[in-house]
Amino acid sequence: MKQTNYQLFDFLDFDPALNGEEVLWKACAPTKIIAEGTDVVLTVPFQKQLISNDITPDTSGERINTQLRLRAYGDNILRVAFGTNVAEMNDSVMLQVREGLEITPLRIQQNTDEWFVLDQKGSVRASLNRKAHSTDYWSNLLPAPQESLELTFFPEADKEIKISAFDQFFPARHDAFALALAEKSGKFNRTTVSFHIDPDEKFVGTGERFTKMDLSGHTFQLKNQDGQGINNRRTYKNIPFYLSSRMYGVFMHTSAYGKFSLGDHSTRSAQLLVEEPELDLFLLGGQTPEEILYNYRSLTGFPKMLPLWSFGTWMSRMTYFSEDEVNGICQRLRDEDYPCDVIHLDTGWFRTDWLCEWKFNPERFPDPKRFIGNLREKGFKVSLWQMPYIAKDAEQHDEAKANRYMCELKEAKQQGGSNFSALDYAGTIDFTYPKAVDWYKGLLKELLEMGVVCIKTDFGEDIHMEAEYHAMEPEKLNNLYALLYQKAVFEITKEMTGDGIVWARAGWAGCQRYPLHWGGDSACSWDGLAGSLKGGLHIGLSGFGFWSHDVPGFHGVPDFMNSMIPDDLYVRWTQFGVFSSHLRYHGTSKREPYEYPKISGIVRQWLKLRYALIPYILEQSEKTTQTGFPVLRALIFYHPEDKMCWHIDDQYYFGEDFLVAPVMNSENKRDIYLPEGLWINLFNGEKYTGQQWLNGFECPLDEMPVWVRENAEIPVYPYAVSNTDEIDLEKTIRLKFNKTYNGLSKTIIGKLTGFK
Secondary structure, rough: OOOOOHHHHHOOOOOOOOOEEEEEEEEOOEEEEEEOEEEEEEEEEEEEEEEOOOOOOOOOOOOOOEEEEEEEOOOOOOEEEEEEEOOOOOOOOOOOOOOOOOOEEEEEEOOEEEEEEOOOOOOOEEEOOOOOOOOOOOOOOOOOOOOOEEEEEEOOEEEEEEEOOOOOOOOOEOOOEEEEEEEOOOOOEEEEEEEEEOOOEEEEEEOOOOOOOOOOOEEEOOOOOOOOOOOOOOOOOEEEEEEOOOOOEEEEEOOOOEEEEEEOOOOEEEEEEEEEEEEEEEEEEEOOOOHHHHHHHHHHOOOOOOOOHOOOOOEEOOOOOOOHHHHHHHHHHHOOOOOEEEEEHHHHHHHOOOOOOOOOOOOOOOHHHHHHHHHHOOOOEEEEEEEEEOOOOOOOOOHHOOOEEOOOOOOOOOOOOOOOOOOOEEEEOOOOOOOHHHHHHHHHHHHHHHOOOEEEEOOOOOOOOOOOOOOHHHHHHHHHHHHHHHHHHHHHHHHHHHHOOOOOOOOOOOHHHOOOOOOOOOEOHHHHHHHHHHHHHHHHOOOOOOOOOEOOEEEEEEEEOOOOOOOOHHHHHHHHOOOOEEEEEEOOOOHHHHOOOHHHHHHHHHHHHHHHHHHHHHHHHHHHHHOOOOOEOOOHHHOOHHHHHHHHOOOOOOOOEEEEEOOOOOOOOEEEEEOOOEEEEEEEOOOOOOOOEEEEEEOOOOOEEEEEEOEEEEEOOOOOOHHHHHHHHHHHHHEEEEEOOOOOOOHHHHHEEEEE
């Protein structure tokens, strides 16, 4: 459909032909308010509109009455549920409400001009304007405006989120609707609500966006897709949550397809659309982004802590094909002193490459348990790739189909996405069916019993849509699928190994409970590096705590499988990986550092620095599991009042104390913004005062622009190790960054890692 620049068509998805199949219903002023238990319920009538781009009422029929229910959780969360029947606010697998977060009873107070909803402390949590608008009569050329919903919410005292009641040109031409329903063929199927925004209001979050930091002026589809890269609109992780620079958050509690239009279709409104006749919102208060995200996690769950070994180096490529190949690579990593903890086997460990049957190829891996055990003795853990789709030729196909462990196709259709194999994936495992979940866990249990420590939960963004699932329509399951998939893998891995972990690509609200996630199939290019960081910043602003990326990018350009990777890109991406939650090399060609002899020595230094920093990473990770912080943090976490920081998407905090600015070009220089504070350069010890730009900052290839907060004390491990099994955390020391610090090379860590 061509863009019309009219909200009715471009955002609400009405057919511009206006053929009579679709009707708009617009909210009017509430007629009743009551207290019901702990909640307050408003009766909201809806007026049918004529089928026209000019929004005018159709008075030939009766209005319909709906309910809008309000519920408070503590002092800074307000739940708003709307629909034709919201007698109960439904829970879902997306929610995991923090223990101690209690419902706060609400009461009402009414007068002629305004209705109020108050909590136990007497704080106003919502207000409804009933006062007539002032006018100075001059003309009857145009009719008076229709009634609207003039409702203001207060997720916490004195912080208002106002319904955008009159976002219009003249009364019949709207750019946003306060609250509206769309009807198609006699059935309500879409709901929209709009909130008033300030002219300079900025937005972040909404998932793993590969775009600029401030999302204002954009409309986003909340529909998971195989991103097929990280430089486009598609994304593996849509999260129905956004955070405003006015310090509030909005979580749309649904798995249905939807949209956010953040000052785009109208610069006066943030508009939400969901493809169902109910709307369930959580409005979140907080004084800082961290507090708002803490409240979001208090509803949807906190990330779990990950095992020590996971913070070491992961080595992989697409793919290793045999025991002999893997053993040779691991031995060379040890012989050449590259610390490494995990060897990941991607698509090639099966009988046929990409044919996922959850069994090792018996010729190339004749004794998997022995193979895995031998690697473990050398300090290597084994991670395995698989997917949630069952191929027609897979050994498990007939069993899965007979028992309906996978979806039942209405028509034969190959699963889409980046399926490089061209195999016919005949069905998607149905995680809405408990027996299918148990069956799938059984497949993984055999592998985990052999000593495998992690399952890569690849794909899951796309499912077979022309299909039947046990407990949910595919349109509702598509986004939620990642959560059900990762939950199953996390649970069986935790049960069998004691360590809860996945390596996941797709995501939706709640997936942060089952870490960790990575950024998908990035290009091996500078723009691939930049896009990866953008995605990492936004997913960290969407409730996720642990996030990684493929070093040095996943696929070649222009030859997808075979293009050479430039040495400087390999080094710069390694540096980014060292200062990320987790560090994994992966991609379509050789990824081992010794394959890049001109820069292999630099890479070795950086991997040794990574292992020296593991005590710090562990410390920051523990805080991530208890707060609203991710490990990799946008600058606005600490400087929300600095407008500059709402636009910076190529720098970040690594935990509390490191300020990191990756170099993303071959010129070895970049512009850097130092925010407020006193900063010490990690490598040369130079001192800087913040709130200044360092334009054209030069940085040699073996260094990285990294600063540390003055007076920070960083826990580090001062001994050389080949893997984390050799780390004794009792021997951790603290490296002090005070006025006497004069460069990394002067410290025990500099001498350990070889930096000069």
